[in-house]
Amino acid sequence: MSTGPTSSGTERAWDTEDLPQGEAKVAAVRQMFDAIAPRYDLVNRIMTFRLDVRWRRKAVRLLALPAGSTVLDLASGTGDLCIDLARAGHRPLSCDLSFGMLSADRSGAPRIQADILRLPVPDGSVDGVTCGFALRNLVDLPTFFAELGRVVRPGGRIALLDVGIPRNPLIRWGNGIYFGRIVPRIGALLSDAPAYRYLPKSVAYLPAPEQMVADLRAAGFHDAEHRLLSGGLTQLLTGTRGRPT
Numbered sequence: 001m002s003t004g005p006t007s008s009g010t011e012r013a014w015d016t017e018d019l020p021q022g023e024a025k026v027a028a029v030r031q032m033f034d035a036i037a038p039r040y041d042l043v044n045r046i047m048t049f050r051l052d053v054r055w056r057r058k059a060v061r062l063l064a065l066p067a068g069s070t071v072l073d074l075a076s077g078t079g080d081l082c083i084d085l086a087r088a089g090h091r092p093l094s095c096d097l098s099f100g101m102l103s104a105d106r107s108g109a110p111r112i113q114a115d116i117l118r119l120p121v122p123d124g125s126v127d128g129v130t131c132g133f134a135l136r137n138l139v140d141l142p143t144f145f146a147e148l149g150r151v152v153r154p155g156g157r158i159a160l161l162d163v164g165i166p167r168n169p170l171i172r173w174g175n176g177i178y179f180g181r182i183v184p185r186i187g188a189l190l191s192d193a194p195a196y197r198y199l200p201k202s203v204a205y206l207p208a209p210e211q212m213v214a215d216l217r218a219a220g221f222h223d224a225e226h227r228l229l230s231g232g233l234t235q236l237l238t239g240t241r242g243r244p245t
């Protein structure tokens with residue numbers, strides 16, 4: 001992986017034309033989120049025109065678990081989903097790789113620092129899992145889905161959000177211009193330019209929806225479904241853990 005000098009003269013692992021892979025990607029992602037944590041919420045709200053708030057609430061609604069459920073929010077960042085889960089009457093647990101993001105978590109949920117590909121949680125111990133906007137940051141999605149199949153109890157539910165690729169060519173074109181040109185400028189003004197240049201490029205890591213649905217079904221979520229939200233700006237995967245065979 002190549003790295004390049006930044007405007008501040010220092011080199012950062014995510015400031016690269018290439019998309020990092022494997023352990024280099026894990027390190028780059030952790031350092032990047034540590035760096036952008038203080039302004040993460042502000043930039044998110046501005047760049048999505050607060051649609052991100054609506055997408056997370058929809059994910060919690062479609063999780064469709066009874067109040068009082070224990071829900072592990074994976075790649076929890078600053079705790080937005082944990083706040084929505086608590087508002088819905090659930091007992092959220094926050095888990096993230098980045099110490100900076102966990103430090104900025106203001107949800108009050110118990111926090112765990114871990115790589116979500118290796119969850120420090122017993123088999124079948126949670127009623128549900130949520131994950132917001134992190135699938136593209138992971139090095140191995142089938143391993144992640146298998147971890148979900150391991151930790152979610154039979155009958156438990158998952159709701160996973162990530163950025164989408166709109167199907168309508170006009171919306172896709174507008175979205176490409178917005179994320180490719182405008183978001184990096186907003187990021188540069190308010191936070192970290194290379195991190196917000198990485199954002200549109202990182203969508204390339206995401207497999208096709210059909211592939212993710214097939215992988216989730218193979219991991220034990222027999223009714224896994226994929227939805228596009230807001231014309232495809234965001235995608236949502238949901239599913240129920242079947243009985244292990």
Ligand SMILES: C[S@@+](CC[C@H](N)C(=O)[O-])C[C@H]1O[C@@H](n2cnc3c(N)ncnc32)[C@H](O)[C@@H]1O
Pocket residue numbers: 026029030033074075076077078079080081095096097098101114115116117131132133134137138
């Ligand atoms: C775009 S942020 C999303 C944060 C939050 N879920 C939200 O909805 O705003 C992605 C988060 O994924 C975390 N992350 C990336 N890879 C991870 C991994 N392998 N294990 C745990 N957390 C990870 C990052 O530290 C970051 O907090």
